[in-house]
Each structure stands twice: as structure tokens, then as C-alpha cells.
Amino acid sequence: MKNKDNVKSDYEYSRDTYYDLLEKGKSSLETMMEVARESEHPRAFEVLSNMIKNLSDVNDRLMDLNKKNKDLEEPLKQVENQQNNIFLGSTADLQKLLKNQDNEIVDVTPDRDVPRES
Numbered sequence: 001m002k003n004k005d006n007v008k009s010d011y012e013y014s015r016d017t018y019y020d021l022l023e024k025g026k027s028s029l030e031t032m033m034e035v036a037r038e039s040e041h042p043r044a045f046e047v048l049s050n051m052i053k054n055l056s057d058v059n060d061r062l063m064d065l066n067k068k069n070k071d072l073e074e075p076l077k078q079v080e081n082q083q084n085n086i087f088l089g090s091t092a093d094l095q096k097l098l099k100n101q102d103n104e105i106v107d108v109t110p111d112r113d114v115p116r117e118s
Contacts, residue, residue: 007072011065011069014065015062015065015066018058018061018062018065019062021058022055022058022059022062025051025054025055025058026055028051029048029051029052029055032044032047032048032051033048036048
């Protein structure tokens with residue numbers, strides 16, 4: 001349980017950090033837009049472009065974090081009952097069984113006793 005609590009607290013901390021980064025990035029983006037408009041300097045537009053890309057990357061990481069958290073919370077899908085059938089007999093017995101496909105009961109007991117190996 002402690003591991004699960006750690007994962008949950010780490011998730012919440014990361015999520016809060018991403019939200020803070022996005023909020024600070026938005027306010028910085030608005031300021032940088034004003035600077036770029038007023039100065040019309042190419043470097044200001046380059047910084048603005050990089051800031052937009054960084055905000056987009058943080059948003060993608062936030063979405064990825066949410067997906068990973070959802071995957072961790074979902075229990076693994078388990079295979080329900082799996083049944084394997086094993087045929088013990090000769091190939092002639094198997095051919096008899098396969099030829100009779102109309103769901104009749106076929107006696108496929110071996111004609112001879114086959115010693116079992118343990």
C-alpha cells in the first residue's frame with residue numbers, strides 16, 4: 001500500500017508542477033508577445049516561438065502523465081477461464097474423431113494400453 005500511496009503523491013505533485021508551469025508560461029507568453037510586437041526584433045519572435053513550443057511540450061507531458069496514471073489505476077485484464085484439451089491416443093484414433101464431426105460420441109479409447117511416463 002505504501003508504494004501505491006507514493007505513486008499517487010508523486011502523480012499529484014507532478015500534475016501540480018505541470019499546472020504551475022503552464023500558468024506561469026501563459027503569463028510569460030503574453031508578456032513576450034507584447035515585447036515582440038513593440039520591438040519587432042527577430043530574436044524576440046524567436047524566443048516567443050520557443051516559448052510556445054515549450055508550453056505545448058509541457059501540455060503533452062501533462063496529458064501523458066494522466067494517461068499513465070489511468071493505466072496504473074486500471075487492473076490488469078486477466079484471462080478468464082482458459083481450458084486446454086489434450087488428446088491421448090493414436091493418430092488412427094484422432095482420425096476417427098476428426099472424421100466424425102456431427103457431434104456424436106465416439107469411443108476413442110486406445111486399443112492397447114500405453115504406459116505413462118512420469
